[in-house]
Amino acid sequence: MPLAFVQSHGVYWISDLVLLAAVLWLFPSWMKVRREARLSLAAVSRLTWQDTLTALPNRQQYMERLDQEIRTARHADSSVALLLLDIDRFKLFNDSLGHDVGDQLLQEVAHRLKTCVRPQDLVARIGGDEFAVTLTGSSVEASRKVAMRVLELMKLPVALDGQEFRVTVSIGIALFPQDGEHSKSIMRSADLAMYKAKEMGKDRFSFYVPESASSLDERLFIENSLQRGLARGEFRVFYQPQIDIADGSILGMEALVRWQHPERGLLSPTQFIGVAEDTGLIVPLGQYVLRTACQQNAAWQRAGIGPFRVAVNLSLLQFRQHDLVEMIESILQETGLAPESLELEITESMAMLNLHYIMEKLLALKELGVHISIDDFGTGYSSLGYLKRFPVDTLKIDQSFVRDITHDVDGAAIVTAVIAIARSLGIDVVAEGVELREQLDFLQRNACSKVQGYFFSPPVPPEDLTTLLPGLRETAVAAMGARPYREGWLT
Ligand code: C2E
Numbered sequence: 090m091p092l093a094f095v096q097s098h099g100v101y102w103i104s105d106l107v108l109l110a111a112v113l114w115l116f117p118s119w120m121k122v123r124r125e126a127r128l129s130l131a132a133v134s135r136l137t138w139q140d141t142l143t144a145l146p147n148r149q150q151y152m153e154r155l156d157q158e159i160r161t162a163r164h165a166d167s168s169v170a171l172l173l174l175d176i177d178r179f180k181l182f183n184d185s186l187g188h189d190v191g192d193q194l195l196q197e198v199a200h201r202l203k204t205c206v207r208p209q210d211l212v213a214r215i216g217g218d219e220f221a222v223t224l225t226g227s228s229v230e231a232s233r234k235v236a237m238r239v240l241e242l243m244k245l246p247v248a249l250d251g252q253e254f255r256v257t258v259s260i261g262i263a264l265f266p267q268d269g270e271h272s273k274s275i276m277r278s279a280d281l282a283m284y285k286a287k288e289m290g291k292d293r294f295s296f297y298v299p300e301s302a303s304s305l306d307e308r309l310f311i312e313n314s315l316q317r318g319l320a321r322g323e324f325r326v327f328y329q330p331q332i333d334i335a336d337g338s339i340l341g342m343e344a345l346v347r348w349q350h351p352e353r354g355l356l357s358p359t360q361f362i363g364v365a366e367d368t369g370l371i372v373p374l375g376q377y378v379l380r381t382a383c384q385q386n387a388a389w390q391r392a393g394i395g396p397f398r399v400a401v402n403l404s405l406l407q408f409r410q411h412d413l414v415e416m417i418e419s420i421l422q423e424t425g426l427a428p429e430s431l432e433l434e435i436t437e438s439m440a441m442l443n444l445h446y447i448m449e450k451l452l453a454l455k456e457l458g459v460h461i462s463i464d465d466f467g468t469g470y471s472s473l474g475y476l477k478r479f480p481v482d483t484l485k486i487d488q489s490f491v492r493d494i495t496h497d498v499d500g501a502a503i504v505t506a507v508i509a510i511a512r513s514l515g516i517d518v519v520a521e522g523v524e525l526r527e528q529l530d531f532l533q534r535n536a537c538s539k540v541q542g543y544f545f546s547p548p549v550p551p552e553d554l555t556t557l558l559p560g561l562r563e564t565a566v567a568a569m570g571a572r573p574y575r576e577g578w579l580t
Pocket residue numbers: 329344345346357358359362371375378402403404434464465488521522523524541542543544547548
């Protein structure tokens with residue numbers, strides 16, 4: 090063999106060997122790279138399609154599948170219902186208990202939601218505390234039933250961080266084809282319906298109605314002008330008398346805020362308190378009401394009118410402020426009002442806060458000497474258990490129950506039972522929304538201690554109240570059975 094041939098073939102042979110060794114050496118690493126690439130591709134696709142916290146489909150996947158459902162329903166001439174669900178006051182929950190507990194709550198809500206629907210229905214987490222449910226082939230009636238089931242199930246206590254909490258949700262419902270032709274328009278309709286449910290007091294569902302669009306515009310309008318209204322001093326405080334059922338004496342006044350809007354005229358709190366709560370502006374607004382009411386009461390007392398106890402509504406967001414007690418103490422000092430002349434109205438929604446925190450704040454407020462009442466009793470997380478535990482002085486029966494007492498046996502039974510229990514616990518009872526003579530008679534017969542309502546007076550500006558007082562006293566004394574008039578509050 091010529092030398093050249095051996096040399097060249099030897100070189101080929103050696104280079105083949107080197108190549109083979111390199112391939113064998115690199116193969117496992119190459120396979121590993123491929124495997125990892127495949128895994129990360131799956132992870133990326135999971136991330137873009139799935140919510141990592143709850144393992145539910147995310148917004149992107151949800152919208153695509155909703156589109157598919159709508160296409161199928163269009164061909165089959167059937168319907169699709171979209172339930173959009175938002176946890177009430179989730180931010181408050183998250184901020185006060187920490188994000189880990191907030192995450193656990195989201196997981197629990199996801200789990201409960203899945204148990205409310207059929208396997209073929211789609212449940213997704215489409216934003217922070219927003220969930221969406223698609224009910225295939227669903228009618229108005231069927232979606233109403235599911236919404237009711239969801240509301241009920243959500244209300245069951247949730248054990249988080251070694252404590253029990255209660256959460257509620259608001260649900261907006263929109264249907265294809267009547268409320269939108271495409272996924273985006275149905276989503277918008279459900280969103281508007283959900284806002285409506287929130288506006289109506291949360292913990293409820295609402296179907297989309299075309300006017301919801303204008304109510305969203307209204308909400309945005311309010312949101313935009315609230316801050317300016319506060320800065321310009323457009324808010325006013327009205328007062329509604331609370332009357333002793335025993336003898337008709339005027340014991341107190343509830344301070345109720347109004348907004349003298351430059352374009353809209355006088356707005357009632359139901360038109361802006363919800364927005365003020367959602368934006369956090371309720372904190373400065375509530376502080377303004379508290380200061381004004383204390384100043385007013387001190388002025389009345391200096392003028393020899395009263396003495397009354399002025400009751401101020403406290404939002405949950407205010408109750409959560411760490412410097413709440415100091416803030417109240419400094420307003421009392423600044424206005425010169427005695428603590429026993431101030432009552433704070435807190436709603437049952439405070440039960441969603443940490444029990445230890447509630448107890449600590451209530452005890453500190455009691456120590457300060459102010460009175461505490463539970464407002465709208467019976468509409469929230471009504472638990473007679475915490476009435477016993479918390480140091481509250483008064484319970485205000487919500488007007489929805491009072492409205493029913495004369496024509497609904499169950500309504501009457503509820504009111505009688507609440508009065509009896511409160512009395513046995515040494516707690517005072519105020520009935521709100523008394524409009525009729527028959528309601529007053531019923532409450533008198535059943536030993537309710539105070540009444541408040543249009544029967545005596547609507548909330549009025551302080552300047553009107555001074556002129557109205559003499560007439561009101563006469564009416565109240567006459568209504569209670571013409572017993573001698575006694576000024577001052579019940580102790
Ligand atoms: P609330 O604290 O339960 O106040 C009682 C509401 O019932 C008032 O509505 C009052 O005007 C109304 N009312 C009184 N008597 C009758 C009656 O005989 N019949 C009927 N139908 N209604 C009666 P208003 O003033 O519109 O206030 C609504 C709610 O807004 C209040 O309910 C309270 O939750 C909230 N709110 C009012 N002012 C403030 C405030 O300064 N701070 C906070 N956080 N909330 C406030």
